[in-house]
Amino acid sequence: MSLIAGVLPKDASGRVITRTTGALNQFNGGTPVADNGTLFVGAFAGGNNRLGGLRYTDIGALTIDNTNPAIAAYVAGFPVDVAGNLLTEHGGTIDHYTAGLPVNALGQLVTVAPA
Numbered sequence: 001m002s003l004i005a006g007v008l009p010k011d012a013s014g015r016v017i018t019r020t021t022g023a024l025n026q027f028n029g030g031t032p033v034a035d036n037g038t039l040f041v042g043a044f045a046g047g048n049n050r051l052g053g054l055r056y057t058d059i060g061a062l063t064i065d066n067t068n069p070a071i072a073a074y075v076a077g078f079p080v081d082v083a084g085n086l087l088t089e090h091g092g093t094i095d096h097y098t099a100g101l102p103v104n105a106l107g108q109l110v111t112v113a114p115a
Helices: none
Strands: 016-019 024-028 031-034 039-043 049-051 054-056 062-065 073-075 078-080 086-090 096-098 101-103 109-112
Touching (some): 031 039
Parallel strands (some): 016 039, 016 109, 086 109
Antiparallel strands (some): 024 031, 054 062, 078 086
């Protein structure tokens, strides 16, 4: 898996904080960190770059899908859609943790909506 739980800030409820704007500040062990320290994501953004089975945009943002599509496969315990986007749920209920990251009952990463 290309995400490192320890470098990602979380809100008071334990959800991963994400960002879609700004710039990529660093790529920490496969985890794209935005210039404000949060997980740098791009919803359905272009690019077909892969690392650890996950899809990234051309500028290094992790591609996500929070529209609840069908689960096509699992990458290190996390569900992805047919395009390879990591499945997320914004504001969802944390059911358990996978690799130290909060996930819902379906295994989707639980996040705060991107800012």
